[in-house]
Amino acid sequence: MIQVTLKDGSIREVEQGTTIGELAAAISRGLAKIAVAGKVNDKMKDLSYKLTENAAVEIVTIESEEGLDVLRHSTSHLMAQAVENLFPGTKLGIGPTIAKGFYYDFDSEHVFTPEDLTLIEKEMGRLAKEKYSYERREVSRAEALSYFGERGEKYKVELIEGLPEDVPISMYTQGNFTDLCAGPHLPSTTSIKAFKLMSLAGAYWRGNEKNKMLQRIYGTAFAKQSELEDHLFKLEEAKRRDHRKLGLELDLFSLHEEGPGFPFFHPKGMILRNALEDFWRQEHRRRGYQEIKTPIILNRSMWEQSGHWDHYKENMYFTEIDDQDYAVKPMNCPGGMIMYKTKLRSYRDLPLRVGELGLVHRHELSGALHGLLRVRNFTQDDAHLFMLPSQIKEELIGVIELVDSFYKVFGFEYNVELSTRPEDSMGSDEDWEIATKALQEALEDKGINYSINPGDGAFYGPKIDFHVKDCLDRTWQCGTIQLDFQMPEKFDLNYIGEDGQKHRPVMVHRVVYGSIERFIALLTEHYAGAFPAWLAPVQVRILPISERHHEYGKSLASLLNELDIRVETDERKEKISYKIREAQTEKIPFALVVGDQEAESKMVAVRRYGQGDAGQKMTIDEFIALVQEEIKSKKVLKGSQENA
RNA sequence: GCCGAUGUGGCUCAGAGGUAGAGCAGCUCACUCGUAAUGAGCAGGUCGUCGGUUCGAUUCCGACCAUCGGCUCCA
Numbered sequence: 220m221i222q223v224t225l226k227d228g229s230i231r232e233v234e235q236g237t238t239i240g241e242l243a244a245a246i247s248r249g250l251a252k253i254a255v256a257g258k259v260n261d262k263m264k265d266l267s268y269k270l271t272e273n274a275a276v277e278i279v280t281i282e283s284e285e286g287l288d289v290l291r292h293s294t295s296h297l298m299a300q301a302v303e304n305l306f307p308g309t310k311l312g313i314g315p316t317i318a319k320g321f322y323y324d325f326d327s328e329h330v331f332t333p334e335d336l337t338l339i340e341k342e343m344g345r346l347a348k349e350k351y352s353y354e355r356r357e358v359s360r361a362e363a364l365s366y367f368g369e370r371g372e373k374y375k376v377e378l379i380e381g382l383p384e385d386v387p388i389s390m391y392t393q394g395n396f397t398d399l400c401a402g403p404h405l406p407s408t409t410s411i412k413a414f415k416l417m418s419l420a421g422a423y424w425r426g427n428e429k430n431k432m433l434q435r436i437y438g439t440a441f442a443k444q445s446e447l448e449d450h451l452f453k454l455e456e457a458k459r460r461d462h463r464k465l466g467l468e469l470d471l472f473s474l475h476e477e478g479p480g481f482p483f484f485h486p487k488g489m490i491l492r493n494a495l496e497d498f499w500r501q502e503h504r505r506r507g508y509q510e511i512k513t514p515i516i517l518n519r520s521m522w523e524q525s526g527h528w529d530h531y532k533e534n535m536y537f538t539e540i541d542d543q544d545y546a547v548k549p550m551n552c553p554g555g556m557i558m559y560k561t562k563l564r565s566y567r568d569l570p571l572r573v574g575e576l577g578l579v580h581r582h583e584l585s586g587a588l589h590g591l592l593r594v595r596n597f598t599q600d601d602a603h604l605f606m607l608p609s610q611i612k613e614e615l616i617g618v619i620e621l622v623d624s625f626y627k628v629f630g631f632e633y634n635v636e637l638s639t640r641p642e643d644s645m646g647s648d649e650d651w652e653i654a655t656k657a658l659q660e661a662l663e664d665k666g667i668n669y670s671i672n673p674g675d676g677a678f679y680g681p682k683i684d685f686h687v688k689d690c691l692d693r694t695w696q697c698g699t700i701q702l703d704f705q706m707p708e709k710f711d712l713n714y715i716g717e718d719g720q721k722h723r724p725v726m727v728h729r730v731v732y733g734s735i736e737r738f739i740a741l742l743t744e745h746y747a748g749a750f751p752a753w754l755a756p757v758q759v760r761i762l763p764i765s766e767r768h769h770e771y772g773k774s775l776a777s778l779l780n781e782l783d784i785r786v787e788t789d790e791r792k793e794k795i796s797y798k799i800r801e802a803q804t805e806k807i808p809f810a811l812v813v814g815d816q817e818a819e820s821k822m823v824a825v826r827r828y829g830q831g832d833a834g835q836k837m838t839i840d841e842f843i844a845l846v847q848e849e850i851k852s853k854k855v856l857k858g859s860q861e862n863a
Numbered sequence: 864g865c866c867g868a869u870g871u872g873g874c875u876c877a878g879a880g881g882u883a884g885a886g887c888a889g890c891u892c893a894c895u896c897g898u899a900a901u902g903a904g905c906a907g908g909u910c911g912u913c914g915g916u917u918c919g920a921u922u923c924c925g926a927c928c929a930u931c932g933g934c935u936c937c938a
Contacts, residue, residue: 313938330867378938389938399938420933421866428934432866435933463931467874476911476929584864586934765895792895802901814897826898834898 224275233270240406243278253280253442255289255410256403261337263289265355265403270315281410281442282827293353293405294343294440295321296415300396301342302327302436305335311398312424312433319450320439321330326374329352331434336416339436351393353404363399372807374424375399413447416801448730463590468757469748469805471739472591478525480588480595482736487756490785491742492735494754496576499600499732500629506621508572508602513554515578519544524709525553526645530678534581551577552703552728555603556710569724570610574602577736582694591740592695597736604727605712611725615661615700618729622685622698625731628853629742635667636684636695638675645678647706654702655681675726679705688690689744697733697741749806749828752849759846760807761788762798764814771818775839777809784846803828809846810834 220232223242233242239257243250243266257264258277263285270276279286281470282439295314302309302325312324325331358366360379367375378399378422382388391400393408405411416438424430436719441447458464466472472490482491500510522528527535536547548554555573564571580596587593606614617832626633637658640651658681662669669683685698703726713721732738742750752758759779763772772788779786789798795812803809812824812834823842824834837845848854 311938315937317936333868375938382938391938400922401938418932419867422934423865424937425937428865432934434866437933474930481928585929586864586866588930762898764897765893794896794901796896796898797900798898803899810898812898817896824898831899 221270221275223270224273233269235666236269239264239268239270239276239278242270242276243386248276250278251282253282253286254278255281255286255405259862265353266406267355268403287440287442289403289405290410290442291316291321291440292400293408294411294438295351296393296396296398296400296404297346297408297411298339298416298436298438299323299325299398300346300393301339303396304346305338305342310374311372312400313378317437320417320437322422322435322437324424324433324435325426326433331419331436333419334377336419336436336772339417340414343411343414346394349394350407350409352407353402354392355389355393355402355404357387357389359499360384360388360679363390366390366397367399372447378591399793404727411440413442413444414438414515415447415451425456425724460744460747461590462592462740465743465748466591466740469743470560471743472754473479474590479585479705480583480593482591482594482596488739490756491739491750491754495732495735495738496600498753499576500847502621502625503572503574503602506572506573508618510574510576510657511555511558512575513551513558513577514548515580516540516545516547517553521548521553521557522546525556525706526679526709530645534583536580536582547580549579549581549603550728551579551599552603552706553710553756555601556706556712557766559603559712560710564605564724566607566667566714566716566722569714570604570606570614572602572604574600577601591736592689594734594736597737599730600732600735601728601730603716604729605707605724606727607714607722608725611657611702611727612661612664614727615657615702616665618700618727619661619667619683622700622731626685626687626698629745631687631741631745633687633697635662635669636672636675636686637662637669638672638677638684640681641674641676641678644676646680646708650704651681654704658683658700658702677701677703679703680728689741695733695737695741697738698731699729699733701728703728722729725734746855749808751853751855752808752846753851753853755806755808756785757805757807758785758850759787759809760802760805760813761786761813762795762802763788763790764795764812766790766792768813768815768818772813775813775823778839779843779846782843782847784843798839799826802826808849809842811842 222236223231223233223743225231233245240251240254240258243254253265256266256279257268259268259274259277265281279289281287295316299311299314306327306329308328310326312326314321314323328549364376367379379388387399390397390411391402391404416436420435420437421432422435423432439450441450469487470485471481471491472485475483517526531549535549537547538547555575558573576598578596578598583593583595604614639655662683679702680701682699682701684696687697688694707723707726712724714724716722754841761772761776763769771791776786776788799810806828808828810826812826817823822836823839824836825842826834
């Protein structure tokens with residue numbers, strides 16, 4: 220007999236050789252039904268795994284995230300089987316699970332079409348009903364190589380050759396299909412019922428653009444059909460929130476063939492932008508920042524000095540002025556350097572916090588452009604902090620707190636990454652080490668969870684990135700804090716220390732919004748276009764019931780306008796229900812219906828966005844107080860943030 | 864950049880080898896109306912661009928441009 224420690228801490232005696240599946244059945248029949256795998260001493264194993272010694276065992280059920288991963292992984296094998304049946308000769312790449320599903324990469328003569336997905340799904344359904352079991356077999360390296368070699372599975376062969384010597388090699392077989400796989404898998408295809416193939420895409424073998432491009436099929440699977448439907452519904456909902464769609468509907472911005480990646484901001488989009496910028500200026504002033512503006516185009520020699528000419532050229536735009544080379548700035552830092560050097564600085568002046576809402580241009584790959592989330596020109600809410608080495612930690616913490624306070628105002632969730640030295644970079648190992656450590660310490664001091672993103676730093680220094688989620692759960696980098704020992708060196712920045720000698724200041728680059736454009740995109744999706752009053756392009760719309768109420772409407776509008784409340788009056792000859800409908804579809808926070816009753820009593824009937832039904836009657840003063848309070852508090856409107 | 868798909872009036876979309884339609888929006892007229900679409904009429908497109916095939920192309924073919932989904936999550 221051996222002892223197994225279960226998840227709840229209880230200990231059970233079972234016979235040596237008992238499988239995890241049998242253990243689950245011994246615990247309860249219900250558990251056995253939903254068990255898909257087990258964790259033995261924290262390692263994932265099949266249900267058929269035989270327990271041979273004392274161990275901690277956890278039964279993984281299909282209802283857990285890990286259980287879903289097992290289901291999806293097995294579904295990806297099933298898909299590969301279906302593809303091989305339908306398109307013989309297809310070579311297999313890899314087929315892992317991902318956040319909300321799985322994919323499999325194929326190398327096939329046949330170019331898959333959306334119609335093929337339906338065919339493959341049908342074949343998968345047929346195969347699943349065959350109730351094949353997933354059989355695990357451990358093999359020697361030589362056996363694995365010969366098995367896949369004979370079948371011309373060159374990608375699998377490459378994978379096996381790349382495996383470390385001491386790793387056991389396993390293969391899983393269901394029916395006529397065998398794949399190289401570490402597992403675990405479902406006991407059989409029986410529980411694969413709710414799945415869907417989502418989309419087709421090209422993907423380089425091993426993610427390297429020098430390799431062949433394979434065809435990737437994305438799919439997803441759930442334990443129950445209802446969960447799959449729920450997931451698909453959420454995807455539809457997310458599409459409705461897409462900032463590109465809402466940007467058009469709400470008349471915020473547009474993109475044109477005449478300038479791919481160069482967005483046009485419309486009047487309403489500008490109001491949003493300006494509101495964000497005003498808030499930014501106010502918050503930064505309070506925290507001891509000064510604002511500057513530096514030129515967009517600067518001479519080549521300066522870009523050579525900054526290192527951009529050597530390390531960032533592919534992303535830059537160039538021009539010529541009076542036979543000399545110039546470049547359009549892809550970053551704001553050089554302007555900040557030049558500004559710093561305009562006078563002799565004292566240690567007493569530091570830290571110096573210099574902000575700039577700077578328009579930068581970067582040549583992004585055409586395939587990477589994406590609405591306002593990925594553009595070729597954008598405004599960074601940049602700032603450069605010049606400091607004494609002794610001030611580094613305090614300044615970094617100040618920025619971390621600033622970023623956090625901003626994101627809280629908008630109600631954004633975010634995660635933090637620390638990016639380390641990239642291949643193409645400048646500076647000494649020592650400097651990088653010190654800089655990376657300083658960032659790490661600041662994060663740890665604030666007790667912030669972060670992950671490390673190796674090699675993703677800027678060419679001049681490591682960075683902390685703040686990633687915000689969009690409505691499709693994709694994350695986008697917004698805020699970043701970069702510690703830089705290189706630029707001060709390159710530009711020979713100094714300050715006069717207490718000792719009367721020249722010293723090198725340390726510099727931090729940082730952004731909070733990241734790019735105003737990207738932040739607007741994320742806000743649009745986050746609020747589903749129903750911006751809180753302080754951001755709403757139109758805060759109040761007055762809806763006179765008929766022409767004889769226009770005058771009262773006008774007097775109301777001019778009153779609100781005087782108070783800097785953004786107000787419009789809808790004087791079209793339309794029915795009131797039509798005007799209300801439009802005010803709702805445009806997601807205006809407050810709609811005021813005014814007719815005989817209101818005009819006589821000097822009241823307004825307030826209809827709030829998303830709260831439907833008849834408006835609440837209040838005096839003009841009460842309404843003004845309400846709006847002003849809501850603008851001032853930056854309150855998030857009810858109903859605008861429900862999960863997509 | 865690479866793989867795949869798409870490109871028809873301001874928007875959403877239908878259509879076919881013989882030079883184009885619908886709904887919404889717009890304009891005009893009538894209705895002056897109480898909380899999510901009043902009715903009628905009018906106007907609007909060299910069918911992404913450039914070539915080729917054809918008696919004839921927006922429809923077929925090719926190139927280019929733009930857009931969309933991907934190209935990170937490692938058997």
